[in-house]
Amino acid sequence: MTTPAPSEGVALEGAAPAQWRDLRRFTPARVALGRVGNGLPTDAHLAFQAAHAAARDAVHAALDIPALLADLRNAGLAASVVRSACPDRPTYLLRPDLGRSLGDGSELPAAPGCLALLLCDGLSATAVQRHAPALLAHLAGRLERLGPIMVAAQGRVALGDAVGESLGAEAVLVLIGERPGLTAPDSLGAYLTWRPRRGRTDAERNCVSNIRPDGLPPAQAADKLLWLIGRMRALRLTGVALKDEQPPPAQEHLDQDRLISVVST
Numbered sequence: 001m002t003t004p005a006p007s008e009g010v011a012l013e014g015a016a017p018a019q020w021r022d023l024r025r026f027t028p029a030r031v032a033l034g035r036v037g038n039g040l041p042t043d044a045h046l047a048f049q050a051a052h053a054a055a056r057d058a059v060h061a062a063l064d065i066p067a068l069l070a071d072l073r074n075a076g077l078a079a080s081v082v083r084s085a086c087p088d089r090p091t092y093l094l095r096p097d098l099g100r101s102l103g104d105g106s107e108l109p110a111a112p113g114c115l116a117l118l119l120c121d122g123l124s125a126t127a128v129q130r131h132a133p134a135l136l137a138h139l140a141g142r143l144e145r146l147g148p149i150m151v152a153a154q155g156r157v158a159l160g161d162a163v164g165e166s167l168g169a170e171a172v173l174v175l176i177g178e179r180p181g182l183t184a185p186d187s188l189g190a191y192l193t194w195r196p197r198r199g200r201t202d203a204e205r206n207c208v209s210n211i212r213p214d215g216l217p218p219a220q221a222a223d224k225l226l227w228l229i230g231r232m233r234a235l236r237l238t239g240v241a242l243k244d245e246q247p248p249p250a251q252e253h254l255d256q257d258r259l260i261s262v263v264s265t
Contacts, residue, residue, distance in 0.1 A: 063151075082151070085103045108150075109167070112170075115229065116147040116171070120176040124185060157176055157202070175190050192225065
């Protein structure tokens with residue numbers, strides 16, 4: 001029997017069972033890649049290397065703050081810049097604690113009782129650059145007591161605690177680039193914290209993750225955040241005690257129709 005050429009290996013030896021190939025319709029994960037001998041087909045191997053390079057690039061990318069401020073202005077939003085205690089990207093990656101603290105000389109105006117917004121590069125400046133303006137455009141006109149919008153490079157989630165405490169804000173919403181994955185180098189996360197102050201833990205926050213067109217689109221993420229903010233203000237808390245029990249859209253419409261019917265009768 002003639003040994004198949006490498007190009008035939010994917011179709012013959014490397015062909016995945018149909019039930020595995022069918023999964024590709026539902027996930028971008030690396031499933032049903034096939035094999036050549038005991039290794040991956042060349043195309044799958046090269047695609048993995050490219051995805052890994054994109055993830056590394058996202059971690060090391062610098063946030064283009066002037067461009068981000070311009071995109072926010074185009075959406076009708078004004079923002080100011082604050083600094084974390086991290087002087088540069090290498091320090092940021094080695095010293096997470098500095099990314100949680102405000103840098104010297106960061107002066108913030110008092111804004112008691114507001115919802116402060118902070119945009120941080122986090123571990124993917126690409127995510128913030130691409131998706132934060134769109135998300136804020138969906139949010140801004142529907143938020144009550146919206147406070148200052150600030151942008152920070154080399155920031156971690158807990159930088160929002162320091163910012164919110166300095167402002168006297170009732171809550172802070174941090175939009176930050178999440179750790180890149182091999183299928184998502186541009187995933188944006190949103191972290192909501194009631195009564196922010198230094199020393200808050202992650203158990204005292206609510207997170208909406210994977211905000212991007214191929215994950216949770218910005219418009220849907222805005223709806224979820226608005227629901228969480230409403231519940232936060234009603235219960236006066238965030239974190240493990242604030243459960244994400246937002247009804248699915250179909251259920252919301254059903255409840256509204258039922259309410260209209262009851263009122264009409």
